[in-house]
Amino acid sequence: MKKQFFLVLVLLSPLLFLVYMLFVHEVKDPIKYIYSITGATAITLLYITTSISMIKKRYKSHSVSSYGWFIQLFLYFFTYAEFCHFR
Numbered sequence: 001m002k003k004q005f006f007l008v009l010v011l012l013s014p015l016l017f018l019v020y021m022l023f024v025h026e027v028k029d030p031i032k033y034i035y036s037i038t039g040a041t042a043i044t045l046l047y048i049t050t051s052i053s054m055i056k057k058r059y060k061s062h063s064v065s066s067y068g069w070f071i072q073l074f075l076y077f078f079t080y081a082e083f084c085h086f087r
Contacts, residue, residue, distance in 0.1 A: 007067060011074040014041040031085065038082040045075040 018037045027033045052068045 003067070004070065007070060011045075011071065014038075014078070035082055035085045038078050038085075042075060042078040042082050045071060045078060049075055 014037055018034065021027055021033065022030055049068060049072050052071070056068070
């Protein structure tokens with residue numbers, strides 16, 4: 001339970017950083033900033049989930065991939081947030 005809570009905090013940190021920068025520092029172009037942060041986060045999470053799959057396949061370790069699905073949920077969230085800006 002503590003690991004999942006910590007993982008949620010780590011995975012939501014880009015979103016918290018985005019909200020902080022938008023409302024406290026007032027960036028010049030907020031739309032561009034939003035899709036830049038969500039896009040970079042989605043690509044990073046895609047790289048992490050792909051790496052987890054490759055580590056699982058290479059070392060046949062199931063402990064590494066136990067949270068892979070959880071990270072993929074956040075990957076889908078940030079990818080959806082990225083594509084919502086272009087609708």
